[in-house]
Amino acid sequence: MSAAAGHYSYWITVLLMVAGLYIVIARGNLVKKLIGLSIFQTSVYLLYIAPGKLIGGTAPIVAEGYAVYSNPLPHVLILTAIVVGVATLALGLAIVVRIREMYGSIEEDEILAADRDDGPDR
Amino acid sequence: MTFAHLPILAVAVPLIAAPVTLLLRRSTPAWAVATTACAFSFVASILLALEVAARGVISYHIGSWPPPWGIEYRIDALSAFVMVLVSGIATVVAPYAWRSVRAELPRDRLYLFYTMFCLCVTGLLGMTATGDAFNIFVFMEIASLSSYVLIALGRDRRALLAAYQYLILGTIGATFYVIGVGMLYLVTGTLNLADMASRLPEVADTRPVLAALAFITVGISLKLALFPLHLWLPNAYAYAPSAVTALLAATATKVSVYILLRFYFSVFGLHLVTESLPMPEILLVLSLAGIITASLVAVWQTDLKRLFAWSSVAQIGYITLGIAMASIDGLTASVIHLFNHGITKGALFLLLGGVALRMGGRARLEDVRGLGRSMPLTAFGITLAGLSLIGVPGTAGFISKWFLVLSALEAGRWWLAGTVVATSLIAVVYVWRFVEAAYLSAPPADAPAQGEAPWTMLVPAWALAAACVWFGLDTSFTVEGAQRAAQLLVGGAP
């Protein structure tokens, strides 16, 4: 049973991850898919950061009077991951804006339908 | 002095070229900078390959920090081989883009195309050269983000949707990869691939490692468009600008294959991959399913870019089939095919770009009727590359299929060898459809006045088409390089 308690932080991660992924796959709205995608990416942060924490430790800024610090490496990695996430989001939104201008819709089904009427080579 | 820094310079020079092209804001200097940077990387990669062949693995410590703490660049036979392919294709496509992209993009955004081009090459080379799991992710994102933009720049509005779908699937793939790497990091405490490999046996066969294997496999498979995760590929290739299609088809999926090989054989090790999970069996089934379905779909396509895009999905199947054999011969076949298919598809898409330029942006089967007379060089080039795609003796494609069949026979799998030969016959059908249209049909009466493609496009394209023949006759570079790489992979596993 203690194993389950010790892995509590992972369960939360898993829940968020899957919820995000579900939004991405199941929803047809292009913006909503991107939001789901960022939740999916955000959940990974916890997977990395949570195990780096040591109870009784402090933030990894070395100062007198502290001996136990949390692991700094995951923090660095996740900083990078956050940046990558927002870069992807910005680019995704730019593409969605262009899609909206060209198709007049941001619903996947409507766009696909518009494409079918469009060319014979599909 | 500079020679010792080649591993990093091969990646850093295109990286520096990217902001320079942005600051120049003029398309001609930007093009010159991009082409020079790619050519520099190509020379550097060749020198690295020679150096590796002579002296073995090169390890370069970025920031002078020793490996598990700092980031290490690690060039061995396999990564040098892939770097030569990537930078070589980039060096051929860059001069081609000069004329091709001007027809497809608005003028005031041309320089941004070269910025993206440099970034894409940087990302792909960075993924190949690095020996750090997280660094792979960062450069994978550089390559992916820039390729989303490059695809979205296509002039058809469907290019936008293709780019969007690629963005969603690509990001899911990258995130899966990060999850897998995170699990490996949590059980080994390191991100350096070599260090990870040496510490994995202690924890092999534990659940996180197996889950990590699964996540990394799925993540990378999305990127390399392994059947059934290939859905983004045909649209992306069909609607991207011609130069982009050629670059991505020839390099992007190949680098993903490289990452897969790297993880399977250099990190997890042959033992773990083949025995703990039924990975070879799964790969085998998926590869065969991919080859057969995608080839059949290709036969029914009327748009030539889509046709060859589907054929790419099939060809990726042959590459993963070699991995699934998990033997030195299989891997050799896989690595050779990676290279040969790269140059073949590069040649095909470059030549098709020339056709599209003359036909007002399209390259459908009905557009190429009579191409043998109106654009004889282009038509002949496509036919040549098509023969290489089928695997006719005397072309590069034959060499890789030959090794694939050989390795199947050696493993005693007659039926597999038979399937490889039989599926190549499907390739004959779709290549024949082009030949029939180009040489045996009369050109449509209302055909626009056409000439040969401009020489700035024809020369690079023909360079690759000629390479298909060259590497079919002189196999010393590909076969020896691939054999060294395969031995390294199998023997290098702990």
Added chain:
Amino acid sequence: MAVATVAIALQRNLFSVVILGGVYSFLMATVLVALDAVDVAMTEASVGAGISTVLLLGALYLCGGEEAKPLHRPWLPLAVSLIIVGALVYGTLGLPAFSDALAPIHVHVAPRYLLQGPIETGIPNVVTAVLASYRGFDTLGEVTVVFTAGAGVIALLRRARRRKDWESEK
């Protein structure tokens, strides 16, 4: 946080979804502070709740804010999600427990950063030291990713002056 996520999944008005996304990011930042990741928390708060929200609102202004009823059948996504839950639970069960000081990540590479980092680089914030020096190349890559996004957005959204004449070619 879980509540915010579920609400995002169910809510169909995209403006509420964006605001909930901001709330979610702030909650995430709070959790990150509790986990001692102050640098990350600061970034998440400014990026997730700040920049992302602004961008999403900007995009929504251009695209319209109501989501159509989902036409997809939810069973396939649900099945995929469940398989992934299975794989993740399977994998995470074998991971070291929370706050286990003997876990590999605490004994292998990190100690050098914490013990030697301030001496070798002269910087007490170890996160900065690792970010900018030990793994400085990752950060160069990260800046390049940001650069890629910036240049990409310019390439996609720049107002084309000659747009009319190249569209008419089509």
Added chain:
Amino acid sequence: MKDFLVLRIVAKLLIPYMLVFALYVQFHGDFGPGGGFQAGVIAAAAVIFYALIFGLPAARRMVPDGLVEAMVGLGVLLYAGVGVAGIVLGGNFLDYFVLDADPVAGQHRGIFWVEAGVGITVSGVMLKIFYMFAGRRRRARER
């Protein structure tokens, strides 16, 4: 929102402090949480705030488009330049030890410039992206 007096005054008061705070975060990253990335985002946020209150054209006058686009490229060049400087001075790429006679001082110098590069590019990109989206909006209205 130009007509709300309170907003205008509050903004005028706040924005300088936001920029100073960005600088603080930028250069205090060695000792406390923060660094180039966070500082870049905060600086961009200050200008975005300005644009929301006083309108996009005003913000574009204050921070012109050309400058922003130059910042996007210059930050990366600065970062990579520090890397190349390491090679020129006889070390490896991104080697900060050789930047000064004293290795620790070299590290300090290297990290300072690298963080500056990050700050410049990030603030430039964030601002540019905002300008792009906001510029679209205006055009959509005109139609």
